[in-house]
Structures are given as C-alpha cells and as structure tokens.
Amino acid sequence: MTSGGDAPGMNACVRSLVRSAGSHKLLIDGIIRGYEGMINGDFEPMSARSVANIIHRGGTILKTARSKEFRTKEGRQQAYEQLKVNHIDAVVAIGGNGTFTGADIFTKEFGIPFIGIPGTIDNDLYGTDYTIGFDTAVNTAIEAIDRIRDTADSHDRLFFIEVMGRDSGYIALYTGIGVGAGNILLPETDTDYDELVNVLKAGVKRKKLFNLIIVAEGNKTGGAIKIAEEVKKRFDHYETKVTIIGHLQRGGAPTAADRLLSSRLGYAAIEGLMNGERNVMVGIINQEIVYTPLKDAITKAKKLNPDLVKMSGILAT
Amino acid sequence: MTSGGDAPGMNACVRSLVRSAGSHKLLIDGIIRGYEGMINGDFEPMSARSVANIIHRGGTILKTARSKEFRTKEGRQQAYEQLKVNHIDAVVAIGGNGTFTGADIFTKEFGIPFIGIPGTIDNDLYGTDYTIGFDTAVNTAIEAIDRIRDTADSHDRLFFIEVMGRDSGYIALYTGIGVGAGNILLPETDTDYDELVNVLKAGVKRKKLFNLIIVAEGNKTGGAIKIAEEVKKRFDHYETKVTIIGHLQRGGAPTAADRLLSSRLGYAAIEGLMNGERNVMVGIINQEIVYTPLKDAITKAKKLNPDLVKMSGILAT
Amino acid sequence: MTSGGDAPGMNACVRSLVRSAGSHKLLIDGIIRGYEGMINGDFEPMSARSVANIIHRGGTILKTARSKEFRTKEGRQQAYEQLKVNHIDAVVAIGGNGTFTGADIFTKEFGIPFIGIPGTIDNDLYGTDYTIGFDTAVNTAIEAIDRIRDTADSHDRLFFIEVMGRDSGYIALYTGIGVGAGNILLPETDTDYDELVNVLKAGVKRKKLFNLIIVAEGNKTGGAIKIAEEVKKRFDHYETKVTIIGHLQRGGAPTAADRLLSSRLGYAAIEGLMNGERNVMVGIINQEIVYTPLKDAITKAKKLNPDLVKMSGILAT
C-alpha cells in the first residue's frame, strides 16, 4: 500500500514490489487508500500486467489517504481482521513518518510482519540517504525557479520563494544550491534579519542585479510572505516579490534517480521479507541496501550536511 | 525596447527586429529597461551577432521596468531629447497596455514614429488574436497543474488553482480547458456559489473522484483562497487545497507558437515601419498581419469566445 | 476510433467526443485499433467516467493500427456487418489521409455517416489550419534541438537535424523558425548544394560560430545524413554532426494548443453529426469550425505560407 502524502516514484515502487514478489511466486494484493483501505478491506489482486506502463506516472495507482480510524485500537483491530480474512501474511507500505509510526504500533499489537519503504518528498527519514520523491520534488522546484529567474533577471527583482519542507530543510537546501540562491532559510536555523540584510547589501555592492531567496515552508521565523515584508522594511533597494511553489512539487513523472531508487527499494523490500527482515524500513545508504528498525526510522533525526550549508553561502557571493 | 511585464518570446522578437532591420540596412539600438532607459539614454547598438542564441531564452535581454517618470511631461521631454541626441528616428516597443498608452501620448507630443508589438502573457490586447508570451504561460500553467492532478487524483481532492489574468480570463479559460477543469472562474463573470456547489455535487454523483477548479487572479468574487473557503462552508465532501501558480507563469523558454509569433511580429513591425505605418500596434488576426491604431489597441476590449466557455462546461461533465 | 499514426491530443479528442455525445444523450462505443478493430468487432462502451483523467496523456487509449484487410472489399463488408450488429449508426475517426481515404470508400459503399477529425503530427491535411498533434510535435522537436544547440554552441559545430514530415514541410518550417535555423530544407523544394554552401560561408564571414540546419524527413535530395556528407565535401569549415529526432516527436503530453484544438474538434464533430453533416472532415480555419467534404480533405493540397519561408531566410542571417 501507499500511505501519507503521495510522492513521485510510488508507482515505480509498486511495480517493483509486484514483479519482485512475482519472481518468488508470492501472491500480492494492493491495498487501496492506505490504512483506510486496510480497515475497509479494499484489496485488489495484482499481477505483472497490472503494473505495466506505470513506472513513469506520478501519484499512486493505489491511492493514498490519511486515516483517523487507524489511530484507534478498534480501527487497527478491524484492519487486522481484514488482513486475516484476505489471507495477507505481511504488509509492505510506502510512506513517511506517520505511516511507520502507525505500523510500529500495529505490528506490536498484532504481529503482522511489516516492511516500510521511505516515500516522501521531504527526505526527512533516518535510515536512508534519500526518500522516494525527493529528487523529483527538488527538480520540479528548480525548474519552476528557473522560470522565475527569467523574470527576476529581466526586472532586477528580489524574489522570496517558498518550497516545501515542514520540519526539514532538505528540499530548500538542495533547491537553493541548484538555483544559485542568494540565501537559503532553513527550518533548522533561525533567520537573522540583520544578517540577511547585510548579505543582500553586500550583493548590491558587487552589482548583483537580482536575487533569489529560498525559504523552507517550515522556517521558524515565518513563511516567505512574512520574511519578505520584514526584509522590505529594512532594505528596499529591490522590487520584491513572493512566490509559494506549493503542491505542484508533489506530482509529475518521477526523475531517473527516483525511478531507480523506487525500483531498488521495492526489490529490496521483497528480498528482505524473504530473508526474514521484520518491522524495518528499507533504505539505501552509500549505495547499499540497509534495513533499519522502524523505531529508529521514526525517532532518530536525519541531519543536513553542514558542508553543503557552508558551501551554499560561499557560492552565493 | 521591451517594456512592462516580461513575457517569453520577447527575446525571439528582439532577434527578429534586429535582423529584419539589418535586411533593410537600418541601424538599430536596444533601449535598456524600457522608458526608464529611454529617459536615461541607456542605448546599445545591436547587430545580427548580438541577438544570436537568444531565440529560446525567457525574459528579455533588453531588461524591462515600469517608469513613473515617463508619466510626467518632463520625463517624456527628456526621453525625446535622448532619442534625438542618439539619432533615433523611430521606436519599436514590445509591451502591453501601459506601454502603448505611454507611447500614444509620447508620439502625439513629439511626433516620433512608433510601432507597438503586443507582448504580455495576459492576451488582453485588441488588434491581435494572441500576444507574445500567452501560449507559453498557458502551457506552463497546464504543466504545473498536470503535476497537481497526480496529487489530486491520488488523494481524491478538490483543488482551487489560481492562474494569472487580472482583467482578462484568457489564461484561465485556455488553462481550464487544457486541464479538463471541473469549473473555470473568470474575471468576466460573477461567481455564483450555489451554482458552483451544484456542479460539484453533480460531479460527486457521477463518481468524479477529484476535481480541479481554475480561478483567474482577477475574479471579482475573490481569489482562489477566498473561494475555496466559501465553497468549503457550503460543501465539504472533498478534502480541499489551494495553489497559486504565481510568477513562474511569466518565465521559461518560449513555446514554438510564441517563437513563431514573436518572429513574425518583429519582422512585420520593421516591414510596417518601412511602408509608412505610424503609431500602430502590429498584430496577427486569422493568420494575417494587421496594423491597428494605438488608440484602438488600448481602448477597445478583446472578448473571450463564448463558444469556448460553453464547451468547457459541457466537457467538464 | 483513432486510426493511422498516433498523435498527442487524440485522447483529449476522445474525451471531448464522449462527453459531447453524452450531452446529447447519445450512446458511444470506442473502436479499438482503428479499422482492424472495426472488422473484428472490438468495441467498448464509453461513458464520461471512462475518459476521465486522459486529457493530458499522449498516445491513444483506443489504440491504433494500420489495417490491410480494410483495403479489401471483404474487409469493409465485415466491418459494416460488425457496425450493424453492434447498433453503430455513425462513425467518428481521428486520423490522417489514409484513414479518410478508407472512410470515403467505405461510406460510399455502405452509407454509414462518417465524420473525420484531422489527427496527424504532419499537419498535411487540407480543410484545417492545424491538425491534432502538430503543435506538440513541433514543440518536442524544438525542445530537443534546444538541447543540441548547447552542444553545437560549446563546440562551434554544424548540425544537420532531421525532423518528421514525409510529404509536408510544416514540421520542418515551424521547427526551423523556432530554433532560429541557419537553413531549412523542405520536401517542397529542391536542395541546391551551392546555394546552401554559400549561405554557410556567408555565416562564417559574419562570425556565426555554430549553425543548425533543419532537414525534413521527406526532402527530395535526401535525408540529413546524405546532405551532411555532400555539404562536408564542399565546405568543411565546421565540425559536422547529424541527428535524426525520430519517433519521440510523436509522443508526450499534448500542448495547450493541441488540447484546445482536440477538445474543439471533438465537440464540433458531434455538433456536426447532430446537424446533419455527413462524410466530412471537421477542421478549424481562422478560428472558425469548418466542415470539408472528405474528397477535398484527401485530394486538395495544403500549402506552406511562402511569407514564412521568406522570413526564415532573413532571420537566419
């Protein structure tokens, strides 16, 4: 099943799961709409053919939803019964922190073997270098900002551009480096307006004609709109504009890297299951498959590489 | 010169102007930053080589700006003197309504021959079927919404998506038809919430699982955020989300149609100038070059095709 | 049904046909794989839901094929019987010259009302300004060549690039103008090597560092490979490379213009059918719907605009 927010590559992963399972002669059902579908017994038998021609599609053919009911004991009980009735012996779910938190409780209560696959554009999961959808989301944001760059350049403007990432600055950092941002405001650090304004002023001195500031959605000081207002109060050299990239970051055909990652993780999930892995999240660290206990995946923090943060500052000069 | 908001295709048009002028052995200068550059004498001699390799670039190499000074008699006087000093005998400007309004006053005051070229993503100019940048902006919006579609579909959501168009529904209508929108809310018509909700309800009855509503920026009842709130009060079947596409609609490499249009209009502007056209906007109507007096271009309204509005309703079923 | 080569926008048109038919309470079946499916009785009932979420997809959900059997009297007889058995009272087909030629014979033999919709990337049909898929194909070619441009520019190379168009230079001409080609070799005209070399030499004199020559597949003198060889014999200033864009021009999500065109033509086909139009191709000329007798659509030639050919030469300087 896919669960939580959709992410590009989920379909490529579903394809990989079904075909890898097929190579072990396993029967596989798709659960429709995540835990909600599990509770409602919304299962669909899948074959190599039912996942043909989906590797390149954004979204998820299994649909996804957030389930309140699964947070209750009764909901999970019902889900368990549906699995039993339908002869499901193990569950593989593509999702994020919320999905795995539910799974951790569920597997402890009912003992159903579970493998999690990290699928979220935010790349905020411990136990894997990258999550499914992250590379696509960053590329989508960069492509959008390349367009904004044309306008910023033509008008000599200062743009504040908000990208996704409520708790994690991964999207903002990678996007910011990718577009050559003048500044990147992360959720992990506080925004110091004086410092920000000083950097902008130094840029003007160096004849930097336009400037793009990337703001992570979850920046503590505020979103792009608020920050733009505050900066304008302090420094109004530039004509200033704000854009919030928004939901379009979630969709679209997955990139090469996301298709490869999705394919590898789906394949490794089935291999892991066959080799006795239980209640883990499968990830790739330094190009190797790694199985991380669910508990660690949901509680341990993945940190940004401080070298990249430092470098982004130097290259912005 | 380019003036007003930038639009994809402006560079292709500048290239066409310079090379068409070259074929008549005319000398041509680029004016940097529109009327502001005219006032400041910011001129650059241009040759066939200086417009090489720009046909595919968004934005404008001549930069653009809005000039307050040009609205004053003194500003225009100074602009005139700069033109004289620099031996400029005629001005060709790519821009929109504001640009041509200024030009209309200026040419009457100082008698400088002027040719306008319609360059604005809004397609709100009388005297041409399409303006430079419109086709690209619509394609960009559609591409962005195709991504949102993946998410809407995966989550069975209702999306309100705001596209550009302050006074004109062209972008909204074309985008809405292009994405198969459930509804298109135009600046030209009032939004009737009861009707809108009825259409949504009928969709649910037909098992329409997700729905995309396109809202033009200039819709009188309010933007996408307000409309989404009002609809939610009346009908909360769907999980509802809002996205404002924003400035990314302005940039990017121009589409084939915009490159062709830009090339043709640049070429026709020079041909017109050589044939004695004065104080007109050049456009293409039904594939033919047409020169429209500036006065008409800035005062007459271009109407949406009511057949398209009707059709969009039928196809949304 | 869709028939002949697939073209982006066919799905948008199928959607429009089904929903427009629905608005008249007509029952509609999809014929799978064109005339082949008609002969085999491969029909599928369609509803507003069965065409949901396809407006943006390349290819055709109805599949397409070329049918040898339909060229025989027996084949057509069988097709007719299948239509009768399945209570089909009229046929609407999206396709090109071959499709309409077959239809013209078929309707004369059996009197089945037929409406053709021009769907071919080549834009070589009389009776419409543009055919479904043309705008997308040109944009795809231009996007591909924009990439090649980076390499040509970095290496100061001369590229011969072959685009589709066996009998018609539309794709080549529009693509060539769109990429700012140094030369465009059309099927409609002979290639004069001396002239071509002179233009290349003049470019070198003007310090044109790289050069892109667009060759239509159907150019009489030969394809891009042969022409490149001949030119190299006569003028070897540049490092020379050849690329044949090939089949990728046929696919991909349709552009805005193709989605609009497809939607309008599908809608107009049903309106025409209801208003008694028979054995015609529906097209759009100067933005108006036009019904052209099949006979004319398949025999009359659509000519390239000579002004565009002339302009392309001037802008290449």
Place this chain on the structure above:
Amino acid sequence: MTSGGDAPGMNACVRSLVRSAGSHKLLIDGIIRGYEGMINGDFEPMSARSVANIIHRGGTILKTARSKEFRTKEGRQQAYEQLKVNHIDAVVAIGGNGTFTGADIFTKEFGIPFIGIPGTIDNDLYGTDYTIGFDTAVNTAIEAIDRIRDTADSHDRLFFIEVMGRDSGYIALYTGIGVGAGNILLPETDTDYDELVNVLKAGVKRKKLFNLIIVAEGNKTGGAIKIAEEVKKRFDHYETKVTIIGHLQRGGAPTAADRLLSSRLGYAAIEGLMNGERNVMVGIINQEIVYTPLKDAITKAKKLNPDLVKMSGILAT
C-alpha cells in the same frame, strides 16, 4: 577550462570554481576551448559576476574542443609557455578520460599543478560515483523514451532505442531501469539473440503488448539498427521500430543532482588545491569528497553494479 565533450553542469561547476577561488582571494582565468585555447593563450579573467546566471545553462560558456596539437610535445611546450606568460600557477579542467590523459603527461613534463573534475555524460571514470552530466543525460533519455512509450503502447510495437555510451553501459542501464525496458543491451556483455528472442516470446505469452529494448551505442554486437534487423529475422510478432536518441542527450539545463555535484566538485577542487592536492581527479564516493591520482582515474575501470543488472531483468517480467 572545460575540455572534451560538453556535459550539462559544466557551467555550474565553472561558477563554483570561480566563486570558491574568490573566497580564497585567488585570481582566476577561464581558458577558452580547452587545450586548444591553452596553446593559443585564449584566457579570460573571471569574477563572481562573470559566472552569474549560468548555473542552469547547458553546454559550457568556456567552450570546448578536442586538440590534436596538444598531443604533440611542441603543442604542450607552447601551452606551458602561454601559462607562464599569463602567470597561471595551476590548472583545473573539467573533462573526461582524454582530458586527464593529456593532463597526466603535461604535468609530468612541466610540473604544473593540475586538478581534474570528472565531466562526461558517460559516467565512465574511476574515482567518483557519478560524473557531471550523467544524471541529466539519463533523465533526458528517459524523457525522450517516455514519449516513445506512448507510440509503442498505442501501436503495440517493439522499439529498439539506442542511447549513448561507447565503452560504458551506465547510461543504458540507468535509462533501461528508468523506462522499465524489456531488455538492456550493454557494451559490457555480448548480445545473445536466442536469449533475447526467448525473453521477447515469454513477454508475448504474458500479454506484454509493447516492448522497449535499450541498446548502448557501444554494444559489441552492433547498434540498435543491426540488432533490430537480426531480431526481426528470428521473431516478427511485433511491428518493430528503431530510434537513436543521439546528441540531444548532451545538452539541456542540468538536473538538480548535476548542479549539486558540479557545485560540490568545483568547490572541492579549489579546497584541494589550497590543501596541496596535485595531479588528482576530485570525485564524490559515498557522498564524501575523494582525490584520486590521475593515473588511477584514467586507467582503472569503473564497473557496473551487477545487482542492478540482475534486478533490471526481474523487473522487466
């Protein structure tokens, strides 16, 4: 300087080099057209401003060329003298195997400190997980093949698609996994027609309606055209087509991953130089910066991951 075939991300790397050098107060010149420019003394002083707004551009603003003269002792002597005259104390070059082979000889002869940066779409260099341009090239190939997929699907066709990679199957393998290819023919392995045909037959049995076979340019048995012919002789169930993606794989805006990689490598090249690294290639292995002696970079082979090859076979079922 940039040298050898151009690769997307080279400009992002040049930007990173110039700004990283600036942070150490180093003066930096761009060498135009690789070794050819070095021999001709074609140097241009660069500043933070001269690399503004290039991070997103394909190709290389420093241009590139292959130099025969540099293969001679005289050529290298002249290059050395030009470096001395222009007070160049160290050289950083972005390129591939040929570039580094030349550098290895040159530095031994004249003792000029040299840092190489792996820039080639082929990803065939030892000492780094990925080379600049590889991720973009694979994404470009996948995007092109996604379009071909529409046609293959609509017509139930078998496509043989040739991608770049003369000595290395990296592009073919990653592209093949990304498009869900039915088979991937690598330069590293021989093509067994009987086996290939058996796989195709098995696919038909499983009702695989269309099939995409990826062929690396350097496949020993032959290119896509030859292989398609041979297969057709043995198995003609499908209508068969061939496409050679060609030079468009080299160009275009770099992906996020290539911009990040390019930025990191440029930064690390300067850091390495300041820390005394000499005659090495800088790479990233398992996310860490690694400096590899030039000799190793040019002689040791980088192998494909056999797990990926195996997985691609299983997922193709």
